[in-house]
Amino acid sequence: MSHTAHIPSHRKPRRSAPKTALRAGVAGGVLSTIAVAGAAGPAQAEPVARTIEMPTITDGLSTAVAASAQATEQVAQDLRTQAQQDEAAASAAKAAKKAKAEAVRKAEAKKKAEAAAKAKAEAALRASRTQARTTLSAPTGGSPASTAVATSSSSSSSSSSSSATGSAASVVSFVKAQVGDAYVSGGTGPNSWDCSGLVQAAFRTVGVDLPRISQAQSTVGTQVSLSNLQPGDILYWGGAGSAYHVAVYVGGGEFVGAQNSSTGVVQRSLSYDPPSGAVRVL
Structure with a gap:
């Protein structure tokens, strides 16, 4: 007896032919099915309906909307x-x-x-x-007009009979030499004057220092009647001490004075602008 007679064989037992044929046929059928399915193309998927739930508005969003509306209103x-x-x-x-x-x-x-x-x-x-x-x-009777003419004539006649002499003549000569000069408020010469500046300059030529303004010049010297004027007398308009204009009487019923900016220094008749009073310094 062989020494290997009782040792089991390590070879796998052979399968039977029917089982092998069956398994080959199943496998081939499966492969054929897969091949047919692949050739036919992918199968159409059934549509799937899904419901999407939307998020709800939260309390924070409501508050923001309310705040925005309030801001818009403000x-x-x-x-x-x-x-x-x-x-x-x-x-x-x-x-x-x-x-x-x-x-x-x-x-x-x-x-x-x-x-x-x-x-x-x-x-x-x-x-x-x-x-x-x-x-x-004026004499008793007669109209005011005729009386005024008579008064003026009488004054002129009386004044004409008095000629300037001495210092008075120098004063008269000075003011007449300024006729035609300009009138300027506050002017004291030599080419422009106001009324009191001209009178003051005229008397300064004979050494008499008069006050600067009309009001004061109307109170110096002696008050004289307008019917008894002499050349060199100072004429004033307004009250004594409150005069608003002065000039120098030059005889013949006329005066020289710095009237205004329109006329300048002029020589005029007393009837042109009758004065209120007069003072005599010389």
Whole structure:
């Protein structure tokens, strides 16, 4: 007996032919099915319906929307308030402009009225002084017009008989030499004068130092009647101490004075602008 007779064989047992054929046929069928399916193309998938749930509005989003609406309303309110303020400011500016124009108009009207009243008062004052002088010097009877002419003639005759001499002649000569010069308020020469500046300069030539202004010049020396004037006398318009104009009597019923910016220094008859009074310094 062989020494290997009892050792099991390590070879795998051979399968039977029927089982092998069956397994080959199943495998081939499966492979054929797969091949056919691949050739036929992919199968159409059935549509799938899915429901998507939308998120709900949260409390935070509601609060934000409310805040935005409130902010929009506040902006609208601010715009309305600003519009009202602008309209009020425009109305106030318009009212102020109208009030200013009215105030200017009233001021101009007042100024004109005051100027007219002053001119009227000055005219009335001159008329009353002329009348007073006429009454004092006129003979009884006769009309005011004839009396005034008689008074003027009498004064002129009386004055004409008096000729300037000495210092008075120098004063008269000086003021006559300035006729034609310009009138300038505050002017003291040598080519422009105001009324009191001319009178002061004239008397300074003979060593007499007069005050600078008309009011003071109307009170120096001795008050004299207008019917007894002499060359060199100072004539004044207005009251003594409150005169608003002065000039120098040069004889022959005439005076020289710096009248105004329109006429300058002129020589005029007393009847051109009858003075209120006179003072004698020389």
